[in-house]
Every structure is written in structure tokens, then in C-alpha cells.
Amino acid sequence: MVLKIRNVTKSYPGQTAETAVLRGVSLDLAAGRSLALTGESGSGKSTLLHLAGALDHFDSGEIEIDGTRLSGLGDGQRAALRRRDVSLVFQQFNLIPSLSVGSNIALHARLGGKWDTGWGTRLVDHLGLSTVQERYPEQLSGGQQQRVAIARALAVRPKLLLADEPTGNLDETASAAVMELMLQLVRESGTALFLVTHSAAIAQMLDHRLHLQHGTTA
């Protein structure tokens, strides 16, 4: 399994008492497979995604990424794991405005020492970004920016790709096109995709679906 989550709990300090966001969530995700996580706003979807990406600490339970237990890792080891094996795609794209499109795409892979020019060129061509590589993110449309974010995430050939409402800022047509591309590339590279979405239509495009309600899986 690329991603193994067991009985994970997470609370945030509230004004009077702690608010439990996740109450013992478990799931598994194998290489080359995709999982859609749905749920109401505030159900804990993004929190679970962040925990799975080694971005935040959980209170109890365990998460394993490709056999590496997160509970024992320090800040530096978590960062190293993210550099090599985990990629993220967000609704806000979160591109680096000071870098050109080409540099944005290569950034994560180069940080992890995994930049492969051939694979990068293929991604760029496949995502229709070859003509905009010298431009800056602010000069691109929303759909183009999201494709750059996907290219950046896949350029690292991650074991686990985490996507939080990746098409939330796009219209229906652009959204479907971006999703199809992403799924095709995920299958091709053997990456496990863990995707958070509100959209039932997008969830239907993935191999597995999981619904989160009040911090637990239904």
C-alpha cells in the first residue's frame, strides 16, 4: 500500500474546549489507484489530506506512506518525504509567482533531486503548456495555472499525489478536461491519487470513493 491510515484522530484547540475534527479514520490506497474523499464543509476532508501529506501532526493512530510511519518522523524527515514521494495540487493552484511556468513545473522535482527532462517535456506537451513555459503564472488563465500545478506535482513522479478540490476554481468543461488528463497521467506513472472533492461527478471518475461525516468515514 502506498498510503495506509489507521484510526487517526485530530483535534484543534477551540475557544473553550478542543474540537475533534477527525475521530478515528482509517483507509488504504494502493499504487496506481485513485480515491475520492467527499463530505460536507468542515467534515475534516482537508485535515485528513494534510495529515496524509505529512504536512501536519495527528493526535493518535498511524499513517504510513510507502511503508514509512509518519508518527516517528521529525520536521526534516517529513520535509524529505514530501520532497521525494508526496505531491500536492490545491484549488488555489499555489504557484510561485516569481518563477516562470517552466521553473514552476521543475521546482518540486529539482528540490527532490528527481527532475527528469524527458518526463518533464512529456508532461508539458501532454498538458498543452509547451508554448507558455517562459511566461509567469499571473499571465495564465485559471485552467492553465491548474495544469501547471498538476505538471509540477507529477514531474516529481510521486508515490502519492494529494489533490484538494483541484478543479474547484475551474468551469465544468475545463474541470472535466483537467481531471481526465490528471487521471491518465496518474495511471501512466503508477502514482496513488488521494483527491478531496465536493463534486459527485468528479468522485465518480475515480476508482474508490469515501464519504467523511463529522470526522468519521461512512
Add this chain to the structure above:
Amino acid sequence: MTGATLLVILSHWRRHPLQLATLVTGLALAAGLWSAVQAINAEARASYDRAAEQLGTAGAARLVPEAGTIPVARYADLRRSGWRLAPVLEGVVRLERQSFDIMGVDLLQHPQAPALATAAEADSVPPLEALLPPGRIFAHPETAALLTASQHVHPVTRMATLPRGIALADLSLASRLLRRPDSLSYLLVLPEQRPGLTPLSELAPELTLIPAHAAASDTARLTDSFHLNLTAFGLLSFAVGLFIVQGTIALSLEQRRGMIRTLRSLGVPMRLLSGLFAAELAVLALLAGAAGLAGGYVVAAALLPGVNATLAGLYGAPVDGSLSLRPGWVLSGLAMTLGGTFLAAAQSLFALWRMPLLAAPAARARGQQASRSHLAGAVCGVAAIAAGFLILATFQGLISGFAFLGALMLGAALLLPLLVSTGLSLGARFAKGAYSEWLWADTQAQIPGMSLALMALLLALAANIGVGTMVSSFRLTFTGWLDQRLFAEVYVTATSDSQGAELARWLEKQGITALPRRYKDSRFKGAPLRIYGFEDDAAFRKNWPLLDALPDVWDQTARGEAMLINEQLARRHGLVPGGVLELEPEWRLPIAGIYSDYGNPNGQAMVSLAALLARAPNIPNRQFGLRAAPQEISGLIKSIREEFDIPRENITDQATVKARSLAVFDRTFVITAALNLLTLGVAGFALLTSLLTLWNQRLPQLAPVWAMGVTRRQLAAAEVLRSLLLAAVTAVLALPLGLALAWSLLSVINVEAFGWKLPMFLFPLDWLRLFLLALLAAVIAAALPARRLSRIDPAELLKVFANER
């Protein structure tokens, strides 16, 4: 509606207390340094005015000779014509141990006559006693004590209302002490005159009438340039403070764009919103201005001793009195803060006024947008520098010199973003690895947000390099000049002329070369002029620091056919070798050479001693420069002490005189060093506030990089590195600007202000020290944001990715 809208507008500060603190501190710093300088200036000017008032010379027009002095007979003629005039004779008299400024007045005619009579009566002395031999002296108690210790002939009346350092006496006594019979320095034209008098221009065409408002004292006239220098420094600090304010105001309005859009869509008119923002700024400006004034008062009180040392060192004009709170100073300080705030806010308020109802929150300039803005700034900068050179070429004077400096500094500041950006682009070419590339690119992206702070840093560093180079060049030149000028090995001052004559005879018998130092004080075009008589000696020919001279300068001067003048006299009146100068009526001599005379604000001429004695046979003969081999110096001093009753302090060797002169020089620039340091401190603070105000905007740029596996510690290190990089590029660019500033100070400002031009020397070690100081300021400024970043809760970074953000 107004109250509700105001509450919404002010709620911003509750969420951004650091921003509020930055704004208030920036304003207070700007107001503080400016008002400190103004307080010092006001105190010094008040001191000069008070002295003029106490001496009775204030508020009266003056009749001054074109050159030399006014004969007493001329004064008597004018009095007979019905004019009410008060004669004044000024000069320096050397008593046993010390020199004193003496002012001789007609005790019956002088405006201060009643006060002098009252003071004499308080001493149980009949008022007319001061007119009878031996003559009475009036002086401030402190000066009176020194006078009493230095001589025992003339009784001294203590008058607390007189300024320190000046002795007042009847004209006859003053002319006896100064050995200047039948000469008056100037005539005061008393305010009340009989109508129908023949105009003075007809009665005395050789005298010039200077109206009361223009008849400033010698001190006030000489120190004007110093106070202008100080004002320029204050203005620089004020501008640096405003850079902080401008950035903070722009950010606070930018962050409130969403709020403004909402309020406008709810029906709040733009006019009301603009008015409320203006009112908010005005209140903040007044509060911060008041805090700044309080701080300025403390700074002024701390700096006043330094200023006192400077004024005493440069002009012999110490500021008498302590710092007092003046309503005019408070009001002008508040008005300056208010004006400065609105100047700093003008662009943001204008943008707000023109903002469309549905405008989205503005993104900071990036990419091409930033490049365009850098280019536009650079074009304005080049235009400002060109305008500065045009001013310099077209106009003359101190004001145009400062206008040139201002244009140069402003132009360079406007050019800075483009230059830094270009520098970083060049640096980025050598970047290796993704992290390094990101760091260079991210640093470049920070320029728009950091540019104002960097401009402040550039100005502060350039001012430090410029002023530092000027002071160090001056010191080096001054030291070399002292070596040339003080060529005698021992300096002796006898306590009386008879002792002087005895000493001269004794020295001759011992075979020791003694060069007498004899002079006559006179006036030229209303300003003091000292005429020295020199005895021809090879030492003069070998050592005297000539700047420009005719080929046979020494022969001509020794024969009494020509004279030498000091640089300041030459520059003030456009005199060159070969020209002719009228030293006194019917005493015209060609100028054979010009010599440097640093540290002396007044005009000076050198003629042959024989020529001077022919004109003024009674001038004192007490001071001598003695030539001796180094190994004989201590023995010679010992012999003179054994042979003559000369006070210990009246015999000094060359090394002691040099050390004293250098000590005075160093004290002179205490105030400059203090202001330099304060300006650099303000610039460091500007850097810190920029980094802190950019903090919230930085997170969305940093969080994705963190998510890609760069640790918080690495990001924190990057913050420090970025700050270092920007400060380093700015410091490198500040070097040429600082050197241009030094050149302007040495070749333009000093010439106008003091009358001497100095060569420029370079001090690379000082630059290195300043460069390291700039880097240290950058590290300190970045330390707090970096510390926050290294310890930030991941949840804070994750908020960047939250879809609800």
C-alpha cells in the same frame, strides 16, 4: 452612518496592531529627528539673538567700513550732523593667561548704558567711575572670574545678563587694551532719530549702511551654514522616516480595499470614506507627532553638548543656555508631521479616490508590471539627477548646493529598484540548484514591497559614506596642514610686551630663531579680518601651505610689495593672485598668493611685518614660534621657564598644539557622527517594518515551497539570506552615491559654507565597516520574521491552502 463607517475603518487596526505600531513609530521617528534638529537650531539662534540683545547690538542698523576701521573723527562728524549713533570697537585681547573677546562701547550712548550703570551701582561704584582710569570691565560672572584671574589692573563688574566669553568696557579702555586708538569697528544707528537729517549715504559715502534685519552678528552670519547643514541632515532623517510611513499607509489601505468595496456597495459615499481616512491619518499624525516631539526634545538635549562643541570648535560660538520648550517649535513640528504624513499618503489616497466600486484587491506588482514600474521610477530618477546637475550649473550658493544633493539622492533612490533588480538578475545566472534559483527569484519578487525600505537604507548608507569620507578627508588634510603650518617647535606667549621684548632679546643671545606672531584685527566688507605681519624666514618659504601663488610670492611679500590671503577670503570675494585688495583705506596691495587656513571661519591676510608695523606700530609683541632641534625642545622650554615668569600653559611644544587642534577637530564632528548613526538606525527600522508588514503576504508564497519539502528552518534561513542579499546589493550601490555625495560636500557645500575646498581621499576600510554594519542591520531586521517562520505552526501554513481562505 459616519460613526458606523468609522468603526469599520478603525477595526483594521485591531487586527493589525503591529502595523499600527509601525506607522506611529515611523511617524514619531521622522518627527523626532527633524524636531530635534530644529530645537537645536532654534536654541542656538536664540542664543545668538540673546547675546546680541544683551550686548545692545540687536535691532539697530549698522554703519560699517568697506575695509579697515572707522576713524573716531568720522564718528564725531556724524554725531555733529545730528545722527544718534553708538560706536563699537571689537577685538580679541590677550591678557596674561587667556584671550578674551572685548567690546568697547560709549557707556553714555550705548543701548545697554542704563543696564551697565545699574550693575555698577549694585557694586557700590559711581556710574561714571567706569569712564575714569584705570577703567572698569563688565562681564558675565563666569567670564569675570577668568578676567580677574588674568589681570589685576581693571576692576570687573559681574553682570549675569551679559553673554559668556565677552568683556564689555568703555571705548577708551577697549582701544587701550586692543591697542587700536582712533579706530571703531562699526557704528550702531540708534532707532530714534531726529527728522530731516541729511542722509548717511551723503554724509559718509565710504561707509555702508546695513539695515537692522540684515545686521546679523558675526556669529549668526558664520554659523548660518552650519545650521543649514544640520537642517539638511534633519530633513534626510525625516525623509527616511517617511519612507517607513509611506509603505505602511499604502499597505493598510491596500489591505482595506475589500472593506472599502463592501462599504461602498452598502451605500457609503466615496467622499465620506476619503474624509474618514484623512481624519484617521491626521489623528495618527498628531499623536505620533506629539510622541516624536517628546523624543526629539530628549534627543536634542542629548545632542546639544555635541553641537556646542562643534560650534565652539568651528566658530568659537558656543550655544549659551539650556534647551527650552518653544511653542513655535511644537507647532512647526506638528505641522511638519501632518504635512509629511499626507505627502507620504498622497499616492495611496489618490488611488483610493479613483478606485472603481468593483475593484478587486490589488496584487502587488510582479513580473512585467514590476519591471514597468522599475523602469518608470528609473526614468524619473535620471530626470531628477539631470535636474540636480542643471541647478548646480545654473545657480550658485549653499541652497543650490543642497538642492543638487537632494536631487542626486532622490534620483538615486528612484533608480534603486531597477538597479537592484538588474543586480539580482545577474546574480540569478550563477544560481545552482532549484532552492538557490527559487531564492534569487523570490528575492527579486520582494523588491516592490521592500523598495521603500531599501531606498531608506541606500540614503542612510550613502549619507554615512559621503559624510564619513568628507570628515575623514578633512581630518587627513587638516593633519597634513597642521604639519605644514605649525613648523615652529615651541610656541611661547609672554605675559606683557616688555616681557616679550626681553624674551626676544634673550632668544637672540641664545642663537635661537624666534618668529614673532603679530597681528592687527580689522574688518573687510563688514566681516572680521586679521592682518598678520611675518618676518621673512626660510621656514615660511618651505612650509607655508600655499594653494595658488605668483612665482616670486615670498620675495614680493617680504619686500612689502604684496600680500598673501587665506582661501576663505579669496573665495568669498572672488580674489585671485595678481588681483588687488584694499586692506584699509589707502592701503592697497596686490595679492601674491593664497594659502589654506582650515578651521578658521574669518578672513586673514599676511603682509611683511615691517609693512604692518609701519601702519600699526603698537600691536602686541608677545607671541613667538621658536625653531629648535627635537633633542633641544625640552631643554629650551625648561630654560625659558627658569629665566622668565611665564605661566606653564603659555609655553607649548608643537606636538601638544597639534594634539589640541586635533582634539578640537574631532569634537567638532561629534554631532555629525551622532546624526549619521541615528539615520542608519531609522533605515534599519524601516527594513524591519517592511519585513514585518510583508509577513502576511509572504506566507502564501512560502507555504507551497514548504509543502514541497523545504523545512521551516530552511525557509527562515532564506528570509535572513534574502534580507542580506538585498542589503548587500543596496550597500554596493550606495558606494558610488556616497562618493558622489562626498565630492559634493567637499567641492560644493564646504566651499559655500566654510570657504575652503578640500581634496577627497578614499577610505576602503570604512566602507567595509559600513558594509558589514548594513549586513548586521539586515540580519537584525530579518531575525524576528525568520524566528517566527522557523517556529510557525504548520496549521498557519496550511491555512494558505484552505479553500475558504
